[in-house]
Amino acid sequence: MSEFSVVGKRVPRLDVLPRVLGEAKFSADLSLPGMLHAKVLRSPHAHARILNIDASRAERLPGVKAVVSGKDVLPYKWGVFAYTRDQQLIPKEKVRYFGEEVAAVAAVDEDTAFEALELIKVDYEPLPALFSPEESLREGAILIHDDKPGNVSVRIFVDEGDVDRALAESYLVQEDEFSSPEENYCMLEPYAVLANFDSTGLDIWCPNAGPHMKARPLSNAFGIPTSNVRVRKVHIGGHHGGRSEVSPADFIAALLSKKARRPVKLVYTREENMNCVRQVHAAKTWSRVGVDKEGKITALDMRVIMDGGAYASTGPIAASVAYLMIEEAYAMPNLRYEAIRAYTNKPPRGMYPHHPRTAYGGLEMQLDMLAEKLGMDPMELRLRNTVYEGYVTPTKTVITSCAEIETIKKAAEKAGWKEKYGKLPRGRGIGMACASVLSGFPMGIRGGSGAFVRFNEDGDATVISGVVDNGQGNDSMIATIAAEELGLPREAIKVVTADTSMTPADQGAYSQASTVISGGAVKAAAADAKRQLLEVAADLLEANKEDLIPKDGKIFIKGSPEKWVSMAKVARTALARDHQILGRGDRWPKGDSKREWVSNPRGQIASAFSFGTAVAEVEVDMETGRVKLLSMTAAHDCGYPINPLAVEQQIQRSALEAGPAGVMFEKHMWTDKGQNLNANFTDYWMPLATDVPNIDAIVVTSNDPYGPFGAKEGGLSISVAMVGAVANAIRNAIGVPVKEFPMTPDAILRAIEGNRESESRRGG
Amino acid sequence: MILPKFQYVQPTTLKEACSFLDQCDGEAAILAGGTDLMIGLRRRLRKPAYVVGLKNLQGLDYILKDDAGALHIGALASLTSVKKSALIAQEYPALAEAVELVAVPPIRHVATVGGSLSLDTRCIYYNQSEFWRKARPDCLKLGGDVCHVVEKGRRCLAVYQGDLAPILVAMGAQVKIVSAEAERTIPLAQFFTGNGERPNILQPNELLAEVILPKRPGRTANAYEKLRVREGMDFPLAGVAVSLTVNGSGEIARATLVLSAVGAAPVEVAEAATIIVGKRTSDDLLEAVAQTMFEKAHPAGNLVMDPQYRRSMVRVLTKRAIRKSLQAVGGN
Amino acid sequence: MEQVPVILNINGREECLTIPPHKTLLEVLRNDLNLTGAKNGCEDGSCGTCTVLLDGSPVRSCLLLAVEVQGREITTIEGLSDGEKMHPVQQAFIDYGAVQCGYCSPGMILTAKAIVESAPSLTEAEVRKAIAGNLCRCTGYTKIVEAVLAVSSQKQATS
Secondary structure (H helix, E strand, C coil): CCCCCCCCCCCCCCCCHHHHHCCCCEHHHCCCCCCEEEEEEECCCCCEEEEEEECHHHHHCCCEEEEEEHHHCCCCCECCCHHHCCECCCCCCEECCCCCEEEEEEECCHHHHHHHHHCCEEEEEECCCCCCHHHHCCCCCCCCCCCCHHHEEEEEEEEECCHHHHHHCCCEEEEEEEEECCECCCCCCCCEEEEEEECCEEEEECCCCCHHHHHHHHHHHHCCCHHHEEECCCECCCCCCCCCCCCHHHHHHHHHHHHHCCCEEEECCHHHHHHCCCEECEEEEEEEEEECCCCCEEEEEEEEEEECCCCCCCHHHHCCHHHHHHHHHECCCEEEEEEEEECCCCCCECCCCCCCHHHHHHHHHHHHHHHHHHCCCHHHHHHHHECCCCCECCCCCECCCCCHHHHHHHHHHHHCHHHHCCCCCCCEEEEEEEEEEEECCCECECCCEEEEEEECCCCCEEEEECCCCCCCCHHHHHHHHHHHHHCCCHHHEEEEECCCCCCCCCCCCCCCCHHHHHHHHHHHHHHHHHHHHHHHHHHHHCCCHHHEEEECCEEEECCEEEEEEEHHHHHHHHHHCCCCCEEEEEECCCCCCCCECCCECCCCCCCEEEEEEEEEEEEECCCCCCEEEEEEEEEEECCCCCCHHHHHHHHHHHHHHHHHHHHHHCCCCECCCCCECCCCCCCCCCCCHHHCCCEEEEEECCCCCCCHHHCCCCCCHHHHHHHHHHHHHHHHHHCCCCCECCCCHHHHHHHHHHHHHHHHHCCC | CCCCCCEEECCCCHHHHHHHHHHHCCCEEEECCCCCHHHHHHCCCCCCCEEEECCCCCCCCCEEECCCCCEEEECCCEHHHHHHCHHHHHHCHHHHHHHHCCCCHHHHHHCEHHHHHCCCCECCCCCCCHHHHHCCCCEHHHCCCECCCCCCCCCCCCECCCCHHHHHHHCCCEEEEECCCCEEEEEHHHCECCCCCCCECCCCCCEEEEEEECCCCCCEEEEEEEECCCCCCCCCCEEEEEEEEECCCCCEEEEEEEEECCCCCCEECHHHHHHHCCCCCCHHHHHHHHHHHHHHCCCCCCCCCCHHHHHHHHHHHHHHHHHHHHHHHCCC | CCCEEEEEEECCEEEEEEECCCCEHHHHHHHHCCCCCCCCCCCCCCCCCCEEEECCEEEEHHHCEHHHHCCCEEECHHHCCCCCCCCHHHHHHHHCCCCCCCCCHHHHHHHHHHHHHHCCCCCHHHHHHHCCCCCCCCCCCHHHHHHHHHHHHHHHHHC
16 A cells, blocks of 8 residues: 555556547657758668769759758767767768668658659768678678777676686586577657757757757757757657667758758658667677576676677667676676677667577576576576675675565466476476666766756646656656655646756666656655745744645645645745745766776666566467467566556566567568668567467565655566566477577477487487 | 659449550559558559559449359458458358458458459568669569579569468369450469469459359368468468368368468469378378478578478478368368 | 549548649648648558548558548547547546557557447457557557457446
8 A cells, every 4th residue: 555645556647648639749740830851861882981972963953952961060970978989970981781871851842852862873882791790700800990990899898706616616507509680679650850950059859768868969960059959848659778869860850951941850761760770789698607506696607799780879888788687686696797799780789678688588598497407496596596685796786675586476476387387288388587677877977867846826836857758657757756745636747858948957768767867856856846835834834844744735734634725825925925936856876986887897886776577478389389478477676666557567568578579579680781671560570469468567666765755667677587588488388498589480490309409319 | 651653543343444454554553452552652663654543443342142152252352341251151261261361450451352362472672662672683573684582593483472362272263354355264273373573364454353262062171271470460471271072981072282372373282182082181191291282382581481491381281271171071 | 743632531521632642541641631640650551550440440541542532431540539528448548558658559549449349349359359450569568458348348338
């Protein structure tokens, strides 16, 4: 039972009405008077020098108002980190993947824009192209970036304890290699930008995961102050890790608008969305894990080779998450981890909740194999290896609130683990996995969030926050937090969010920081407003501030519920006394600011950690290899649910993305020229409603000390845990681990066949 | 993404439609349901000068039984109407089941029987955007002289992936083809060319008007087994359709087996049928039939699934289709 | 370019336009009629975000030419609520948490409306089959199915 008034209540979200009415405007739905339509000319080569671009005929075509290319670009390279700067937002010297932007036009209509593209003549000098880390890391391979030797985008190396000795002394050691091709984000909204560049600067509407994170690179790219770049609020059709960074599309639309002196809209096709924004890393993981006789993990030695594509993107983070999430989920005294993210001539790869699926899915399958060899229930093995409050990871992060054990027990109970594990016939399987997700890691001067709360004379309030809502319900979340803090009903809170012209800086809705950091800032701002309200109310009620309780739009005296004054009256009284109630607050991640992904991977990484356990049950058709998901159960420790409904939503989203998508269906295929063969929803198999059962979502609490009302991130642990759960369920069903992702029917039959062959070779 | 420009004509009778096609001199595309052509237009796989839209053509969407007991399905009958038809549920339930395997309901609401049969063949090197295709020399199906699937390939291997054709062929269907001057009725099996470049024998001035199914003989059952990964949406990666008639002694009196989605046309495999005709089925016989079907299947690497897998599944599909038919007819 | 006059029946209103024949119904809805509820999500009719009801049945408006659908009844998401009151499916989507980013929601809601009105009662399997043509990445489908089943039971109970 909730001891709060609005927090913790399972209620519909506040922000969805425009969406069900069809009123919600996404970037592609917007228009401005005089708007032009843009199209992008893309490279037909995966790797080539740009020798010359002749756009004169295109420029002369009636209806064409601007043409841009690398010639119009400042010598500015963008990167998420100072040391990863490698991307010109339109390349000048060379193209590095099939489909990369080369030029763009803005015209009065789409037909004209298309026609104009055909009139742009580009001379290329094709270069040898490299399509896998094996090729690009090879000695003597052509450099994709001249200043990145060996085509290494980033190398992460962690070595804590004495892994070799621990493994040598282990009772059992499991060593395996896992591989997976690329995945895609599949957000339903294709990328679209509306940009208007005039004498006051740039207004831009585009999908994002943090408008402030887009404003800064755009201001650098144009050489104008950041405050002249206004990234505006817009409905966003999903992010899932793929839209946090500035995109060439943003820059191109803005550049065209600047040149044409008119608003410009650029709408991507699905193909462009799948290829030219971000993809999900392909990766190979080699893992060696040891346990003692009791099944306690002694050491993990893991090496991941990631196919990063043409640019760095969030490389250092992407290459680090595997070991971070693993060491935060399972206790281990010794850890060695090396990840090499290689450049290749493929589209750039960004952040994704469960990448690399080979690391998480692989290790979880190894844990099950070890459990089997020990004659132990895999659930028991996990219970023996969970982390706990106060646990210090190998890289010196301290775990704070932790209900991992409860997530295991609750998920197992709901899924019927004890009744099923070890008792299912061949072809039926059940699997389990655990995961942890860090909430809010330090990001230097841009890692914090600020918020204002403005009281209105009607006694309702407006929250002004930089947090962005990509569909996960952040707008509703901060309204709920403010309502609780201020003692107002949720409906009395309006929010103004995600607009860099109006809202304070926010770190962005990734690294799972929105609840802890953005929500924390809103709570602080609301608390500041409350303090001002209580001062006035104390006067009106002739009571002590400490004895006052705001609730349901009124301020009561503790113990005397008949003595109250309305919030509206307090607000108006303040105004009559020449005072506007204005609350302010900010919140920062707690962490070791000296910790750095590459150069110093040691110290407190984040403010809080969520935990989750997933259980999946499958039926495998042993003749065809087809998998049917019979059930998916997931328990997630979110600290405290601001809205349990919203947490369930995130758990369910995560489960689908991890299990049927990440394990069973999704991958990209390529031609020998680096062309994506399935950048569409016909041949890229996203799960349908008929591919999944109901997902049982269980909310677990642990009352985090740092999160607002004890809340941590709301559901992402399952995006990792369900990978292992489904992988293990399949292994349990067929008796063999499938080491290639995705486990499509052909991969499953290959694994069964491969096992049969090796068994007969062993004479078994 | 916008479509290429064209002139649109909208006949209201079959005669008008044929007349238009005659006049358009090969420059016309037929728009029935649109679930194939519209995508082809958007990708500029086709840039016809004219589009002949059939959505307002009256009187070609019937599902009727004639006095001889044969079933007549107008080419513009939607797949949903086939699925819902009480007549088809009674006479040819396997056809209704096969229809339900096509794509998803919104597609079936507009897609037509005629459109399904004249579905263009598909290949992952062909069904791509214009930008994607232009980065490579034109393939055979595009009128060029290379195949991107098989080095030095001279024959287009694009795959026919319609879900109705296999079972209709197995059930002995015929199709009526009309033009301004003439009308002909041929076995559906002969409608397909086996050539990925031009999948069927329709001339530019011809329309597929009707599908005719013979009266179903007694003690006959049909089945279609479709290989796909997801539970919906997907084209078949391989398919086997079977029609079996069982005699009083439980022996197979007549059998037709059709192999589909592993080549440019659905094909009847007579050699597979002869193995079981005149016999009672047994596991060994089924293995032999499955093996024969397997040997006839030569899928290429032109879909997003390993061709070896697709080929080996032909065995499984064959056995399952036969077993399903036998179960339906109450034999063996 | 040749332009043709068309009269489209959209949400019970007659809309008279002059358009080139190669415009899809989706483009006309979004660009000419400012009905941006129907979305563009793919190029090959595979996502369902463009779904409208054609004579009550869910179809992909990106696969229809505007000129083809004269004389037919077209319902978009904007036509579901009568200005004041929402359709029960819309309300259920809010109540059951069946909406996250909302990009698939117009198409999904229309499809749900059609299935609820076409059958006296529904099973979970039937609902999933009916919405199999509407992709969603945000919800995992569970709450959408719950919302549709709730409306269906409610309809059963009140009938």
